[in-house]
Amino acid sequence: MAEGGDVEWELSKENIQPLRRGRAISALHQALSQQQDGVSSAINQQRQAFESEVRMYEGDDPLDVWDRYIKWTEQTFPQGGKESNLGTLLERVVTRFTDEKKYHNDPRYVDLWIKFAENCPEPLDIYRYMQAQGIGVTQASLYIAWSEEYENQGNCRKADLVYQEGFKKCAEPHDKLQQFHKALQARVSRQVMMNVEEDDSDNEPKQPERVSLADLKHRGKKKAIAPVNRTGHAIRSISGGLLSHGPSVLGNASNSRLVIFDENKTESAGPSEPKLESWVAPPTSKAKENEQRPERWCDVKLPQKSKYGRTVMAPPPPKPTFQPFVEETDQPPTMTPCKINPAVNTVLSSRKPCREETPLKRLQEHHQQQKEAESGKLQEQSMYCKELLLSGATEFCFEEVRAERYFKKMAQESKEVRGQKDEASASTSN
Amino acid sequence: MTGSNEYKLNQGPEDSISAVKFSPSTTQFLLVSSWDCTVRLFDVVTNTMRMKYQHSAPVLDCAFYDPTHSWSGGLDAQLKTHDLNTDQDTIVGTHDAPIRCVEYCPEVNVMVTGSWDRSVRLWDPRTPCNAGTFTQPEKVYTLSVAGDRLIVGTAGRRVLVWDLRNMGYVQQRRESSLKYQTRCIRAFPNKQGYVLSSIEGRVAVEYLDPSQEVQKKKYAFKCHRLKEEGIENVYPVNAISFHSVHNTFATGGSDGFVNIWDPFNKKRLCQFHRYPTSIASLAFNNDGTMLAIASSYMHEKGDISHPEDAIFIRQVTDAETKPKST
Numbered sequence: 001m002a003e004g005g006d007v008e009w010e011l012s013k014e015n016i017q018p019l020r021r022g023r024a025i026s027a028l029h030q031a032l033s034q035q036q037d038g039v040s041s042a043i044n045q046q047r048q049a050f051e052s053e054v055r056m057y058e059g060d061d062p063l064d065v066w067d068r069y070i071k072w073t074e075q076t077f078p079q080g081g082k083e084s085n086l087g088t089l090l091e092r093v094v095t096r097f098t099d100e101k102k103y104h105n106d107p108r109y110v111d112l113w114i115k116f117a118e119n120c121p122e123p124l125d126i127y128r129y130m131q132a133q134g135i136g137v138t139q140a141s142l143y144i145a146w147s148e149e150y151e152n153q154g155n156c157r158k159a160d161l162v163y164q165e166g167f168k169k170c171a172e173p174h175d176k177l178q179q180f181h182k183a184l185q186a187r188v189s190r191q192v193m194m195n196v197e198e199d200d201s202d203n204e205p206k207q208p209e210r211v212s213l214a215d216l217k218h219r220g221k222k223k224a225i226a227p228v229n230r231t232g233h234a235i236r237s238i239s240g241g242l243l244s245h246g247p248s249v250l251g252n253a254s255n256s257r258l259v260i261f262d263e264n265k266t267e268s269a270g271p272s273e274p275k276l277e278s279w280v281a282p283p284t285s286k287a288k289e290n291e292q293r294p295e296r297w298c299d300v301k302l303p304q305k306s307k308y309g310r311t312v313m314a315p316p317p318p319k320p321t322f323q324p325f326v327e328e329t330d331q332p333p334t335m336t337p338c339k340i341n342p343a344v345n346t347v348l349s350s351r352k353p354c355r356e357e358t359p360l361k362r363l364q365e366h367h368q369q370q371k372e373a374e375s376g377k378l379q380e381q382s383m384y385c386k387e388l389l390l391s392g393a394t395e396f397c398f399e400e401v402r403a404e405r406y407f408k409k410m411a412q413e414s415k416e417v418r419g420q421k422d423e424a425s426a427s428t429s430n
Numbered sequence: 431m432t433g434s435n436e437y438k439l440n441q442g443p444e445d446s447i448s449a450v451k452f453s454p455s456t457t458q459f460l461l462v463s464s465w466d467c468t469v470r471l472f473d474v475v476t477n478t479m480r481m482k483y484q485h486s487a488p489v490l491d492c493a494f495y496d497p498t499h500s501w502s503g504g505l506d507a508q509l510k511t512h513d514l515n516t517d518q519d520t521i522v523g524t525h526d527a528p529i530r531c532v533e534y535c536p537e538v539n540v541m542v543t544g545s546w547d548r549s550v551r552l553w554d555p556r557t558p559c560n561a562g563t564f565t566q567p568e569k570v571y572t573l574s575v576a577g578d579r580l581i582v583g584t585a586g587r588r589v590l591v592w593d594l595r596n597m598g599y600v601q602q603r604r605e606s607s608l609k610y611q612t613r614c615i616r617a618f619p620n621k622q623g624y625v626l627s628s629i630e631g632r633v634a635v636e637y638l639d640p641s642q643e644v645q646k647k648k649y650a651f652k653c654h655r656l657k658e659e660g661i662e663n664v665y666p667v668n669a670i671s672f673h674s675v676h677n678t679f680a681t682g683g684s685d686g687f688v689n690i691w692d693p694f695n696k697k698r699l700c701q702f703h704r705y706p707t708s709i710a711s712l713a714f715n716n717d718g719t720m721l722a723i724a725s726s727y728m729h730e731k732g733d734i735s736h737p738e739d740a741i742f743i744r745q746v747t748d749a750e751t752k753p754k755s756t
Contacts (some may be wrong), residue, residue: 041526044548048527142752301533382630383684386729389629395585395611397571398666400447400546402465402729403505403528406488 003299015079027075043076051392052404066093067108069392070115085393090116091359092393098133110136116359122147125360137169140177148186156188204402439472439741441479447724447739448504449491452715454536460713460722461500462741463489469502471514474720474743482682483512491532493541495555501541503529509543509551509627511558522558525551529568535575538594542580544570550582552597564597566590574624576617579638581624583612589626607634607650616670618693620677623648625693627667631655633681635693649696666668666730671712671721673751680721682709684730688723690746692753700750706737714746721746 012032016023050069057065070089077084094109094116103109113135117126127146136142143166150159163181171177387400443464451460458475465488471481487506495501495511503509505528511520527547534541540561541553546569552561569582575581579601580592589612591602606612608628617624623637634650654665669682673690678699680690686705689698705725713722721744727736 006499041547045526048546333449380662380664383663384629388732389611394568397585397611397613398728398730399530400569405729405733406465406505 012079013406017078017080019074023078024075028078031076031078046076047394048070051394051396052400055388055396055401056394056404056408062108062217063093063097063103063106066096067112070112087119087359089393090119091362092391095363096391097361098135098367104133104135105138107139107141110139110141114141117145117149120359124153124362129360129363140166140173140180142166143177144180147180151184151187156184156191159184160188184275307348436742436744437477439474439479439743440477441470441738442741443468443470445488445739446728447741450711450713450722450724450741451493452713452720452722453494453497454534454716455497457715457717457719459494459497460570460715461494461502461739462724463492463502463504464739465489467504469500469512472595472741473502474715474722477743481514481517483510485510487528490528490530491743493532495534495541498556500742501534501553501555503532503533503543503545507547508543509541509553518557520558521615522553523551523560530570531573533573533575535578535580535594537575537578541595542573542575542594544573544582545568548584550580550592552594562597564592571612572615574615576624576638577621579617579621581615581617581638583615583626585598585611587612587613589636601638602638604636604732607636607648607733608632611652613666614670615666616679618670618677619672619674625670625672625679625681627670627681628668631664631667631683633667633691638752645742651696652668653681653689653698654685654687656685666708666728669709669712669724670727671714673714673718674716675718676748676752678751678753680712680714682712682723684728685706686725688721690713690750694753697754699753702744705742718751 016028050065050072052064054062054069066089070086070093073084073086073089077086080086090112093112096110097103110130113126113130117123120126124146127142127149130136130142143162147162149161150156150162160181163177163184165175167181168340384398385401389396389398439460443462443466445464445466445505447462447464449461449463451461453461458473459480460472460474461468462472464470467485467488468482469485469489469492470479472478485502485504485506485508487504489502489504491504492500492502496734498514499677500514501509501522502512503525507525507528509524509529509532511522512518513520517665525543525545525547526549527545529543529545531544532541533543534555537752539555539560541555542550543553544550544566548566548569550564550573552564552571553559554561566582566584567588567590568586570582570584572583573580575594578594580594580693582590582592583606584590587606587608587610589602589604589606590600591604599732606626606628608626608630610628610630610632612626613629614627622639623635626636628634631654632650632652634648636648637644639645654655654667656663656665663685665684667681667683670679672679677694678690678692680688682688686707686709688702688705688709690700691697692699702723705723707725707727708730709723710728711724711728713721714720715722723742723744725737725742726739
């Protein structure tokens with residue numbers, strides 16, 4: 001059994017998205033073994049259970065259900081993707097509780113926000129939004145995630161500033177924040193050190209090294225024979241050659257016709273912005289295929305006008321004298337289980353693709369709408385409980401919501417009946 | 431409140447009404463399924479309940495197979511057929527989740543059920559037994575039969591068109607042209623298209639033929655909205671029923687109104703008086719002289735107190751249902 005699971009895991013490693021907190025291996029095995037045949041009904045049932053719990057919850061900590069639902073989703077859909085609905089879920093949960101002040105510095109809620117931000121194209125905007133709304137401002141995890149994002153983008157100064165902000169707000173837990181801050185400082189200083197080392201090494205006198213595409217001094221009088229030893233003094237001059245070394249390249253750009261790309265040099269430059277290439281002539285478009293090259297036109301015959309004023313075309317090729325053989329059975333099958341012609345298909349989905357909108361924008365719009373609703377500016381009002389139908393990742397209809405209530409009531413009644421029976425049996429045994 | 435052309439059925443269900451369906455061949459028999467776990471058969475001419483049978487849980491839909499057999503399913507996920515002559519029950523089969531819709535397709539002679547387990551199942555009514563399970567992308571909310579084609583409306587605003595003679599593949603996958611949840615789909619009696627209603631006061635008229643010229647004819651319109659103090663209240667459109675002769679249709683909304691529409695001239699033919707509560711289901715009888723109107727609160731706004739559930743039978747005239755020739 002365990003072996004089978006191991007194989008499964010080996011086979012689909014590339015389909016598993018990394019998770020900050022790691023994954024339960026048992027959940028992973030289960031998820032992977034179920035994946036062969038799409039989303040199983042067991043998963044659908046579990047999801048449905050979560051969906052109804054999200055709607056029916058009556059306790060004082062509704063976030064708990066969402067937290068469990070999202071954790072379950074992460075574990076059950078290791079490959080992520082649209083099917084998991086994770087993006088929708090995160091968006092729903094963060095929007096849902098934006099007005100609940102009691103959750104604003106709840107570590108679970110802040111974690112959900114961070115997950116949401118990581119799912120977004122622009123995490124920094126989300127972190128800024130969180131700060132502006134006062135969500136997670138006393139939580140160390142916000143500053144850590146925020147700073148890491150800056151660091152990933154190569155902005156170490158901002159990354160440090162974020163930590164400073166965190167210290168100013170007395171974010172908790174303090175130790176964790178400090179620890180991560182120190183780690184950042186260590187990384188930055190190590191990087192600086194390494195850069196310094198590299199710079200130093202550049203200035204050191206080098207071992208004689210062969211240089212590519214350098215002009216060599218010739219030996220011999222009549223014929224230019226390249227020397228056997230092609231390093232050091234044998235090179236005529238560095239500046240005059242095709243390749244110039246280091247910073248001198250740019251200085252001599254006007255002299256040299258080409259700047260040769262040296263892969264060894266780019267390492268020290270690091271992932272910096274692409275520099276302007278000093279091309280003398282535009283690059284030839286060798287990459288293009290099937291392009292007609294310019295050629296002489298004098299041999300080309302143009303269609304001539306005849307004396308009747310009509311263009312004379314080349315006579316069409318004579319019809320073949322033989323009958324091409326066509327196999328009798330060679331007919332397209334009458335019924336093909338095929339998709340509909342995409343050209344036709346577009347007709348059927350008439351709704352225009354909705355305009356590009358980022359999750360952040362939707363959040364802000366939601367906020368705006370709520371304010372409008374409070375001030376009574378709303379023009380339209382839906383005459384049903386929108387919350388109940390649409391609060392989860394998938395929608396419910398009235399009947400489903402009511403069915404959930406019915407099942408809950410039934411379960412309660414049967415429990416009561418059982419309890420009464422137990423009591424009755426207990427009393428008779430006594 | 432009821433005039434001479436309309437009366438309330440006696441001995442109606444004790445809880446919300448989920449569906450009303452007229453007999454395919456006689457004008458007088460009406461099946462009613464309800465949340466009180468029963469299916470009832472009414473003789474609307476004499477205004478009496480002829481029969482009643484039970485499910486173990488609320489019933490969400492019912493349908494006639496022939497004048498003497500009814501089929502029904504609901505929250506217990508069991509599909510039942512009931513012989514209305516002998517008053518005998520048979521459990522035909524089950525779904526993995528509650529059954530939401532039950533329909534009969536006379537062209538292919540097959541019963542069709544749709545369920546929240548994301549499947550449509552076909553049933554041979556003669557044996558009776560399961561004749562295939564077909565997975566849908568989402569929970570089935572509504573379905574309708576147009577000749578030998580099956581139109582399925584699911585959660586996520588999807589619409590799938592199946593060919594009942596060849597269920598090997600989906601003939602058309604569509605997206606609802608309305609922005610909000612699909613509430614009801616009913617096919618035109620002329621089999622050329624269907625009408626789809628949404629949860630937010632809108633109805634779309636769509637055509638099955640995918641060619642560009644035909645698709646150009648489709649349209650949608652707003653309805654079942656009431657303006658109160660400058661705010662427009664938008665109600666779900668829960669029920670659609672077609673007039674078998676004129677191809678006009680009635681819609682019922684949670685505002686308690688019933689409208690009759692002429693889809694060809696894009697006109698409203700008439701609106702009846704306001705019923706006590708939401709219109710949960712509508713059915714024209716086979717010759718289009720009567721309309722059964724189920725006025726029953728559907729818990730759209732949660733479990734709150736509401737007017738009594740009732741079924742009204744209304745005599746309709748050609749003036750109310752026939753397209754005005756221009």
